[in-house]
Amino acid sequence: MTQPTATAPAPQPAPAEPLLETRALTKTFPIRKGFLSRTVGEVRAVAEVDLQIRPxxxxxxxxxxxxxxxxxxxxxxxxxxPTSGEIRYRRADGEVVDLAQxxxxxxxxxxxxxxxxxxxxxxxxxxxxxxxxxxxxxxxxxxxxxxxxxxxxxxxxxxxxxxxxxxxxxxxxxxxxxxxxxxxxxxxxxxxxxxxxxxxxxxxxxxxxxxxxxxxxxxxxxxxxxxxxxxxxxxxxxxxxxxxxxxxxVGRVVETGPTDELYTRPLHPYTEALLSSVPDPDPNTARRPERIVLRGEVADPSDVPPGCPFNPRCFYAEERCRTEVPALREVAPGRRAACHFAETLQLRGIEELGAA
Amino acid sequence: MLQTPTSEQTARRRVDDQPVVLRISGLRTRFALDDGVVDAVEGVDLEVRRGETLAVxxxxxxxxxVMARSVLQLVDRPGRIVGGQVWVPRPPEPTAAGRRRGWFGRTRRPPRAEEGPDGMVGLVGADPEVVRAVRGKRISMVFQEPMTSLSAVHTVGHQITEAIQLHEPMTKQEARERVVDLLRKVGIAAPEKRVDAYPFQLSGGMRQRVMIAMALSCDPELLIADEPTTALDVTTQAQILELLGRLRDELGMAIMLITHDLGVAAQLADSVAVMYLGRVVERGDLAEVFRDPRHPYTQALLRSVPKLGRRTGERLAPVRGMVPHPYARPSGCSFRDRCDHFIEGVCDTALPPVVRDEHGHEVRCVLYQEDRR
Known part of the structure; x- marks a missing residue:
């Protein structure tokens, strides 16, 4: 009954029980230095990731x-x-085990x-x-x-x-x-x-x-x-x-959602920028003037900027973004985003960015 | 006909009457290996005009x-250019003082190079002196992997200074100022500090910017960019493409962009040449080729790329089979084994001719031959 290739937005709501689910999964790598390899810092490669994979x-x-x-x-x-967090895996017999332990x-x-x-x-x-x-x-x-x-x-x-x-x-x-x-x-x-x-x-x-x-x-x-x-x-x-x-x-999930919805209406500025920077071979849309070119480089995971990790590159950043880390929260049914202004920002998806 | 953005049309018109900065005619590069001969480039004809961007x-x-490297005579053994010519505008004669002296300070005979039409010289078979005057100065190159093409034990500033001092009489101090200027131009923050950085201290995007700065150091007429963004992320790729486009417009140079990514080509280039197994199978204005691809290979290539926002649920249509082994090229049209329009007795007997329409759109396929239709 599962229809993996179906493209209509979930013809039947997928079975609620995920096959695999991570809860606050975190992985840090120590940075060692010097003769005694003392740990001088850490790289948070994966930071508190909640992920659900349905069968x-x-x-x-x-x-x-x-x-x-x-x-x-x-x-x-x-x-x-993993350094901390759970990886909850649903076995074929329905029992859930935490693989991390x-x-x-x-x-x-x-x-x-x-x-x-x-x-x-x-x-x-x-x-x-x-x-x-x-x-x-x-x-x-x-x-x-x-x-x-x-x-x-x-x-x-x-x-x-x-x-x-x-x-x-x-x-x-x-x-x-x-x-x-x-x-x-x-x-x-x-x-x-x-x-x-x-x-x-x-x-x-x-x-x-x-x-x-x-x-x-x-x-x-x-x-x-x-x-x-x-x-x-x-x-x-x-x-x-x-x-x-x-x-x-930078180790965090900033947005999740069904493919079509996420591509047509992104809720996080980073997703919008990613979508806009994909080169399109269609000559009618290739040179759209309003392409978003991000400033700067990906943040260093050993030195994540305070507040929202994306704030130094974000075009919509405000004072609050520099101090307060946005949590990943449900913005619309099935859609989660980690942005303070996810509801108010009108971000452009592929249709506005592309030709249409 | 479909509406084209006007900027493109004007760009195209502007380019047509500009002088040619590179003309490749019948170029053939062969690798003679122990277990066979590989004809990597088999008779390529291309032309790049001032201010034009050609995507290959x-x-x-x-x-x-290999074609791009052949232009600058950079093919390593066992590769060898076995035919054809690479025409470039004659580089200025080095001044008497700047010219290298032979033994005991004797002036050498002037460097030798094949003379071509319109005051051009051929680089194939020319004296190394001529090639050196062109390479890095008139035509420069950006390579794919910025980490392996930069020296790991010299600072960025040192490496760019070297390139400048080779071609232009400048003191170290002047050259250094020029380097800082260049780094600023390619969008590196705090260039005064970055001059003394080693490549490993820079990110991939910054290294590629350094490579571009090095290539631009002597104001080239033509920049050959060999997969300049392949090793980079999409967001960095967008930055680098924007930079290349801006520099092209500011400096009026031409770009030959070598890429496997049709999207990248569409973003930057005015015209396109599609290559398959050493031959150009289709060439023309980019908007036209991508909108109305004629060669079956170009059509298949465009079909096999998942396009953003065209999620219609239909499957991708990949090109059948795979690229044949270079030792065993099919006779006739090299694409025939994977082609849906294969005509027995025609495609496998002779190399298809180049068919050219009134807009200069060229295609190497028998389907478009007049007498066959």
Missing amino acids: GQTVGLVGESGCGKSTLGRCILRAHQ LSEKELKPYRRDIRMVFQDPFSSLNPRMTLLELVGEPLLVNHVVPKNQIEGRVAELLRRVGLRPEYLHRYPNAFSGGERQRVGLARALALDPRLVVADEAVSALDVSVRAQILNLMKDLQEAEDLTYLFISHDLGMVEYMADEVVVMY | VGESGCGKS
Whole structure:
């Protein structure tokens, strides 16, 4: 009944129970200096993030580099140990567990449920392993299939991601970027996961191949009832893939909402600026004069400005923004934003920014 | 016909009667490797006029970067330019004092370079002296990855000063003032302080600004920007594109923008050349090419990009298959294996001719040949 590719704003309200939910998830990295490696400060890469991922949906996580979106993805996988906060995961039997507290050993069954697709298909595949070994590795490690059946299973997986099973005994160097990314997908799918974290999974690919992989991910989602956390800096791709979008800035979530609504009517000035800076190949709209070009650079996460972290770059900032940190709050049903003036600002979405 | 913004039309008209700052004719660059020969650039003809911005778009491996490097004779071995010529306006003769002396102070013979029409000289096969007078001075280049193309052990100021002093007789102090000016021009805050910064102390966007400042240091006629924003975030990308556009208008220079991002091309360029496997398959006014793409590859490329605000629920239409391996190029039209309009016996036998319409919109495809329609 879940319709992952449906684009009409949620034909049926998605099941209320999220598959994965983070509560006040925080990850800080210490800054060490000197001979004794004393901690002199910390980088708050992810700061009190509340995120909800509903089953069968694709949640797009966008933001500039350094905003903590990859760290958040890795915390959910427990590739990083979060500093504080909860990662509440709903198991297939309906029970909710907090992944943040589990030990490595207790975590093992969940490692099969939550898988990752990495960004760079050239460095994420071991060049000395054949496709059979690469894709078969998760099967072997988790004792899913008896050894003598692995080959058949891997061939089946390769077929599912659009690779020929004859390639089984070849090494990654024989494949192009797009094909390697398919191998990465096959590896992630090998254990029938429920949630796949795709961290910039297509960013390294060429445009013509990128569309192939995006379509493949959509098909797989439909066929296998997958849930994606789609991390990307490309708003065009996120719009194409995601049902719901989360915008991050310097470790914080600044805005969330269903894709269509968020793109047509952003509630946070940062989202507006992001939308406006996406280059559009349509020659009629490409040179819109009212493009917003942000001042300055992304704030340093080890030295976040007081008040709203976005205030030095914001065109609407007022005195209150420099002193008081805005909380992420529900502005409209299903829409949350961390801006003091979310209700009063009239921000432009893609329709006003684009041609229409 | 669709309404075009008027500024574009005037820009286009203004450019047509400007002098040519770069003319590439039949350029061929070949890499002879141990296990095969790769023709990275196979007969490219392009022209850039003063004040014009030409975008060269294509996927990775289509030869756009090698083409740009060939212009400045920067192709590393085993790559070699095996044909064609790169014409540029003749650089001014170095003054007697500035010219390098040979052994024992003997004046050398004047540098040699192929003479072309309209007082142009060819860079291919020219004496290094001629190439050096052009490179960095008349034509400069901004590379893709600012961290690897800046020296990590010299300050930013030192690196730009070096470029200036190579081309212009200036004292260190004068050059330093010029550098501070340049850094201010490219929008770096507190340039007096940043002059003495090392690249690692700067962010990616700032490094790219430094690269641009270095490229602008000798007032070039043409700036070749090879994927200038690819490593940057969208918001920084918007800043850099705005900067390039502003500098182009202020300084009246031409830009050759090499990019795989059609959106970036649309934002900055007046005209566009689409490359596929070493050849230009379509060329013309940017607004026209993007509105009415003619070559099947250009059409497919434009279709496969998710566009903001066009969320209609329909699937993206990717280009079938993948870029063929450079050792094994298909005969005839190199796009034929991925093309939806493939005509057997025509596309696979001979290289399609270039068809040109009255507006100068060129396309290399048999579909537009007169006698076939």
